[in-house]
Amino acid sequence: MAKAVVIGAGAVGVATAMYLQREGWTVTVVDREEPGLKGASYGNAGLIATHIVEPIALRSILPKLPRMLLDQTAPLAIRWWYLPTLMPWLVRLLRATAPAEVERISAALGSQLAHADAAYRVLIEDAEAEALIKRKGIMVVYPDRAYLDENAGYQLDLRRRNGVPFEILGDNALRSVLPALSRDYGVGVLFTTASHTVDPYLLVSALARRFAARGGVFYRTHATGFSAQGDKVTAVRTEAGDVPCDLVVVAAGIWSRPLARQLGSSVPLDTERGYHVMLEEPGIALDLPAIVGDVRFSITPMAKGIRLGGTIEFAGIDPPPNPRRHEALLGHARRVFPGLMTAKQTRWMGHRPSLPDSMPVIGPSPHYANAWFGFGHGHLGLTSAAITGRTITDMVAGRRPPFDPTPFRVDRF
Numbered sequence: 429m430a431k432a433v434v435i436g437a438g439a440v441g442v443a444t445a446m447y448l449q450r451e452g453w454t455v456t457v458v459d460r461e462e463p464g465l466k467g468a469s470y471g472n473a474g475l476i477a478t479h480i481v482e483p484i485a486l487r488s489i490l491p492k493l494p495r496m497l498l499d500q501t502a503p504l505a506i507r508w509w510y511l512p513t514l515m516p517w518l519v520r521l522l523r524a525t526a527p528a529e530v531e532r533i534s535a536a537l538g539s540q541l542a543h544a545d546a547a548y549r550v551l552i553e554d555a556e557a558e559a560l561i562k563r564k565g566i567m568v569v570y571p572d573r574a575y576l577d578e579n580a581g582y583q584l585d586l587r588r589r590n591g592v593p594f595e596i597l598g599d600n601a602l603r604s605v606l607p608a609l610s611r612d613y614g615v616g617v618l619f620t621t622a623s624h625t626v627d628p629y630l631l632v633s634a635l636a637r638r639f640a641a642r643g644g645v646f647y648r649t650h651a652t653g654f655s656a657q658g659d660k661v662t663a664v665r666t667e668a669g670d671v672p673c674d675l676v677v678v679a680a681g682i683w684s685r686p687l688a689r690q691l692g693s694s695v696p697l698d699t700e701r702g703y704h705v706m707l708e709e710p711g712i713a714l715d716l717p718a719i720v721g722d723v724r725f726s727i728t729p730m731a732k733g734i735r736l737g738g739t740i741e742f743a744g745i746d747p748p749p750n751p752r753r754h755e756a757l758l759g760h761a762r763r764v765f766p767g768l769m770t771a772k773q774t775r776w777m778g779h780r781p782s783l784p785d786s787m788p789v790i791g792p793s794p795h796y797a798n799a800w801f802g803f804g805h806g807h808l809g810l811t812s813a814a815i816t817g818r819t820i821t822d823m824v825a826g827r828r829p830p831f832d833p834t835p836f837r838v839d840r841f
């Protein structure tokens with residue numbers, strides 16, 4: 429039977445491995461850690477955020493850039509010494525804020541995300557993991573209607589035009605859904621078709637267990653490169669020897685950049701470092717996830733408590749987390765949910781694998797006939813893991829995927 433090797437056992441790698449396996453491939457997943465444990469897939473906010481179709485930066489970000497360089501507790505921060513390294517990425521990000529680009533990117537992401545839930549359902553049913561998914565929508569809260577119209581009007585319009593359903597809730601309706609919310613917030617937008625998982629790590633683990641039960645192999649080692657003959661990759665080189673393959677998929681999150689480069693594709697992949705604080709005894713009731721629209725953090729009810737997630741920090745892969753950013757997250761959360769108890773907590777930082785146009789790379793290598801890419805999912809890798817796996821598998825099988833994958837190709841840079 430034909431052998432596929434997937435590099436990376438995060439949400440994207442495991443979902444891709446499952447789809448390839450369903451197609452009849454014998455699949456080995458190479459990761460130096462157990463599935464879902466090492467990367468961003470472990471500690472994300474758990475939002476299956478099918479409503480976020482727009483790029484991360486809209487034009488309104490530009491006046492805020494100087495503050496980001498100075499205030500290391502702002503929702504978006506750049507450590508000044510990282511600025512020269514980040515500059516080419518930032519220039520591309522700014523280009524993506526042009527109105528025509530925003531429209532193009534939103535249409536592409538919207539067409540992809542419209543199929544994200546259906547692609548997940550296939551895997552979740554297969555893994556009997558329904559209990560890990562809650563389909564209650566996601567609420568975004570704002571101080572008042574004027575704030576919403578001024579700061580998120582265009583964003584909502586983009587979402588509506590790209591087929592995202594939502595309801596706007598006034599003060600009373602909002603409070604009946606989120607009783608612990610501060611009186612400073614009087615309007616909410618409920619994205620009815622979005623959902624969340626009560627534990628992203630357990631979700632990846634459940635999918636991984638089903639994959640393994642069907643004969644899939646996890647090979648616990650570090651992939652270092654490739655062996656090739658002509659335009660065919662013949663093996664993935666690892667610290668524990670070569671793994672022969674007829675097909676390879678690079679799905680190694682933020683660590684995909686050097687692997688893609690070895691396959692001749694240079695990608696401007698950088699890390700948007702994100703933070704979470706897990707509160708084991710939060711002391712408030714929370715029935716569905718909320719995103720706080722003005723200070724930009726999320727609060728998600730999970731199996732083992734409540735998870736605060738968010739903040740974007742540009743500082744590269746290696747530096748340790750900045751504890752002030754965890755503190756800032758906690759400070760915002762205590763203000764927005766005054767009854768929140770934060771004594772019992774654990775803290776985490778991870779790497780969103782982000783491309784400056786906010787779109788992942790999904791598709792074939794232009795240089796190797798049997799090499800494929802699935803990385804760069806930024807803020808939405810949990811959300812779009814399954815549709816990425818399905819799309820790659822469709823293309824490998826010569827089928828047309830459910831949306832046009834052309835805008836996601838690797839050689840767009």
Ligand SMILES: Cc1cc2nc3c(=O)[nH]c(=O)nc-3n(C[C@H](O)[C@H](O)[C@H](O)COP(=O)(O)OP(=O)(O)OC[C@H]3O[C@@H](n4cnc5c(N)ncnc54)[C@H](O)[C@@H]3O)c2cc1C
Nearest residue numbers: 436438440467468469472473475651681702808809810811
């Ligand atoms: C704070 C925070 C909150 C977030 N919230 C959300 C959210 O609510 N919803 C959402 O959709 N997304 C969210 N995201 C983004 C999401 O977590 C990521 O986009 C997603 O997890 C990326 O998945 P991945 O499988 O591509 O990468 P990862 O989960 O990072 O996995 C990559 C894997 O590749 C392995 N690997 C790397 N290099 C090698 C190598 N050379 N050899 C072997 N193995 C290798 C790593 O060990 C790792 O296991 C959030 C991210 C953060 C940081």
